[in-house]
Amino acid sequence: MGEKLIGARMTRTEDVRLLTGRAQFVDDVRPPGVLEAAVLRSTAPHARIVRIDTAAAAAHPGVFAVVTGADVRAVVRAPQPVIWRPDPDARIPPAYPLAVDRVLYEGQAVAAVAATDRATAEDALELIKVEYEPLPAVTTLDQALAPDAPRLHRELPDNVAGRMVVAKGDVATAFAEADVVLRQSFRFARQMGAPLETRGVVATWDPFTSRLDLWLSTQAPNLARELLGEVLGLSVDMIRVRTPDVGGGFGNKFDFYGEEVVAAILSRVSGRPVKLVEDRRESFVATVQSREQHIDVELAARLDGTITGLRGTLHGVLGATLSTIGMSPCWTAAASMTGPYDIPAYEMNVVGVLTNKPPYGSYRGFGLPKANFVHEHLVEMLARHLGLDAHAVRRKNFIPPSAFPYVSPVFVFDSGRYEECLDMCLRAVQRAGWPSFVSAARARGEAVGIGYSFHNEVTGFAPSRIANQSGLQNAGFDEEVVRIDSTGHVTVRTGLSAMGQGLHTALAQVAAHCLGVPLEHVTVVSGDTEACPYTGYGTAASRAAAVGGAAVLNAATRLRAKVLRVAGHLLEVSPDDLVIDDGVVSVVGVPEAAVTLARVGDAAYRRINGLLPEDELPTLEEREVYDPSNVATAYGCTAVLASVDVETGVVTLSGYLIAHDCGTVINPSIVDGQLHGGAAQAIGGALFEQIVHDGSGHALTRSFSDYLMPMATEVPPIGVEHMVTPADHVPGGFKGAGEAGVVGGGAAIAHAVADALSDFGVTVTSLPITPPSLLAAIRKGAGR
């Protein structure tokens, strides 16, 4: 296969542009005549809109268009689509891009202005007068579920949007026969992905041709195109979505936002291109938020540590309306809560509850960090209760390698060597010298500890039938096109989105590997629905490498066969006797009998007569539509070294190790980077990040000084080790790695803190672990 590029630590093809300031992010896109828009946002958490007066804003110099909820409502054919419906009976309250009659959370979009520039648009917003009649708001689960709770939507009988059950086996018997039953409640705060580039769109909706042209900072251009079509009543051929460089997504740029529709309508009204980029302050109310769940569970076990049952209730604290992906992160948490363990009986009741807060949407991890936190806490709790070693309990309950494919409550896990991965992590901890560091620190009276978490993760969420069965109104297959041109160079066209994860490098490595060409000879084109093929869903759910990589591999493998046939014709030998290396096709053992790929390309495109076999069509191109038969299960073990200042409750992390298996690795540097970045988000989620609303519904978190994300001084050195268990059913054996880093971190940090504070009997059941909450627990423990 020529160069072994699959598995090589190549530098990224994306980097030079980014390092020299030559990238183009959405705010850098400036079509001629572009206007800039700004959105007026509700100052009330819940209110009836009595009156909106936009006359002064419309008359302000430099203003080209002003729209309100009523204007938008008159244009759209459908409310904002909810594409994932794990509960088919869910009550989906209609949501429109701008509030109509009532506002349901502080920061909800109420009106929008397009003007010559953003500052002028913001000036005009100040001239819009809105009269609100306040209504009582609910922000906590208890408030929303109270019998006399104010209702968010009059058409619903209460604030429950939906209920689902995820179950397996005979739970009643498991609990009736259990030696031990443990109970625990968990609370997870609201958090968000907060990509450093905020969301943005540049829309041009031609009033004469009705064609809609968008530049959109998105992870799901095909989906955005289809949903825009649904909402605006356009066939998809009328809509072009281009994706510029994207400054991070983390799921937050997967969802389909009302601003996209608003920008299009402003463009239609003004007859000009309209740019709408949220500023950081509004991102804290305008971008989806995630993670907020209350989970109450019971665990059934035998005295030897065998877990026999798990059951409970998961409340998703949703926003006022459903996001594009509805209640699916809550369902996913329930679907994944048995984790890497063979738990025969399971039942989780999922309840989605509406509150006066921004919608709950996609964020890296998508339910899994909560599921992981719960099962890992329970394993440690059970071990403590029975006087066993926590790792012994893990080993006792791991799904053994012989049990794959393993039918979990929802997904079928393809492969895994969990004990080996745990051992790899434990060895790394020994090698790093943590145990002696801990003993030395403890001898000095310091509170230092090591925590672990083991996770498994469904990646490559793509099989269309599985996606549809889970309630997703969208397929998951991926289409890739690989073409060799007349100079023998390669272009890969992908419908997947590049958002910083190194997609272009990874797909180029797969193509170059299969075709035997140098990496520099491959160009990857993405980010244009008119030039690129289709991908189902979008670039999320740890799909790009596992699904896109496999599709490119299949296409390139077929293309290689055609290259060999043409070369065989040119060299007058059988294609079976040929190899390709470094862009040159040669006869095995006779390196001087060779043709370059450039000559093969020339024969396929230009000087065809006599050079191209008569039974071959010109061109060198293959298109692969790949719909995998199953998801691919990745897994890993995280270890964290933490110390706690018992006087202040401040947690400091000084080491972070991950042993990980994502099948065949395309580029270890990229995978390491994904794990590091996920780890940093796990650290933020475990120790710092929290979106807070006060009791009356006001959004208190509005900037990076309120929403604290970890910096280089809060993130410790991170070490990653790989083991490789290929996914047998995926060409190339790839599994996804995009979300892995964030899944296990919270539990590992919590356990490190608990270990550091074992003298105080502190355990952690809610995130984030803030200094005041930890200090209170320490004081309580000290006073025992």
Add this chain to the structure above:
Amino acid sequence: MKLTVTCTVNGREVRADCEPRRTLADFLRHDLGLTGVHVGCEQGACGSCTVLLDGATARSCCLLAVQVDGATVTTVEGLADNGVLGPLQEAFRSHHALQCGFCTPGMLATATELLRDNPRPTEAQIRTALSGHLCRCTGYQHIVDAVKAAADPGEPEAGEEQHRS
């Protein structure tokens, strides 16, 4: 009302008219087309808009363009010479120190200042120097590695804690 600002940007003298309320970041991005200056928060918290102003790092979102009249500004566009990456840029590339690249121009500005003032920083010093910058993608490890690699190859001072595998 518009005011005229004259300054030297990436080695060239420029003059442009702008409103007094124009931030330096918007001035560089919109009036001069230097879109390598990235704006992540507009309140001095994320560091992505950091440029070198008379050789020292400055957050261009927290300055007004009119304040730099007569000054010298270097943006990321001024770090590479004639199509050749500077040593820090090269180190960022070889250490996979960027993913989406949105924080990168600011990181490069601060790392440039750090290595000029302290050619052999320890890992802890690098982390402290970068601690005014948010990166949501990389977890910082590879950025720290890159800055270390771009530093003077002499031994960093001893005494660092090391808990990596």
